[in-house]
Amino acid sequence: INLYVMKTKKSLSIQEIDDGSSISFDEFLAEEFGRPGTDERKKNDAKIEAAEMMMVLKEIRKQNKIKLKTVANILGVDESVVSKLESSNKDIQLGTLTRYVESMKGHLQLSFTIGTKKQIFDLV
Numbered sequence: 001i002n003l004y005v006m007k008t009k010k011s012l013s014i015q016e017i018d019d020g021s022s023i024s025f026d027e028f029l030a031e032e033f034g035r036p037g038t039d040e041r042k043k044n045d046a047k048i049e050a051a052e053m054m055m056v057l058k059e060i061r062k063q064n065k066i067k068l069k070t071v072a073n074i075l076g077v078d079e080s081v082v083s084k085l086e087s088s089n090k091d092i093q094l095g096t097l098t099r100y101v102e103s104m105k106g107h108l109q110l111s112f113t114i115g116t117k118k119q120i121f122d123l124v
Contacts, residue, residue, distance in 0.1 A: 050091050057100065058086040066104050074103035098123045 023031070033048050034040030041048075061071065072079045075096075085092065085100070092100075094110070101108040101123075111120040 046091065051088075054086050054088070054092065057104075060106075061086075061104055064104065071100065071103045075099050094123070 029048055030036070030041075033044035061068075068079045068082050072082045075082065082100075085096070098108055108123040109120055110123055111118065113119075
């Protein structure tokens with residue numbers, strides 16, 4: 001699947017077909033966060049991963065026909081807050097991410113490796 005990002009002033013959306021008004025996800029990343037290998041891009045890698053993760057989660061929510069309102073109600077926030085969360089390039093707090101995934105009846109794991117030691121935490 002080729003993913004394309006539709007850029008508007010307020011949000012980003014993903015399309016599978018390029019209709020001429022979109023750019024590839026790699027082009028979007030280069031424009032917004034710098035070309036791969038540059039210092040600018042290295043500084044923005046965490047933001048890129050957060051943006052990718054939220055785009056994927058949004059698509060999963062839509063594919064599973066889970067309404068924005070449902071997620072918002074479970075999180076105890078307005079729909080606009082969830083919409084902004086899904087379309088923002090900002091880092092998301094771990095607690096918020098955990099509740100977001102939980103609102104879709106999902107399972108979230110956090111894993112990290114330091115040296116040869118690997119740790120996995122079940123968060124939801």
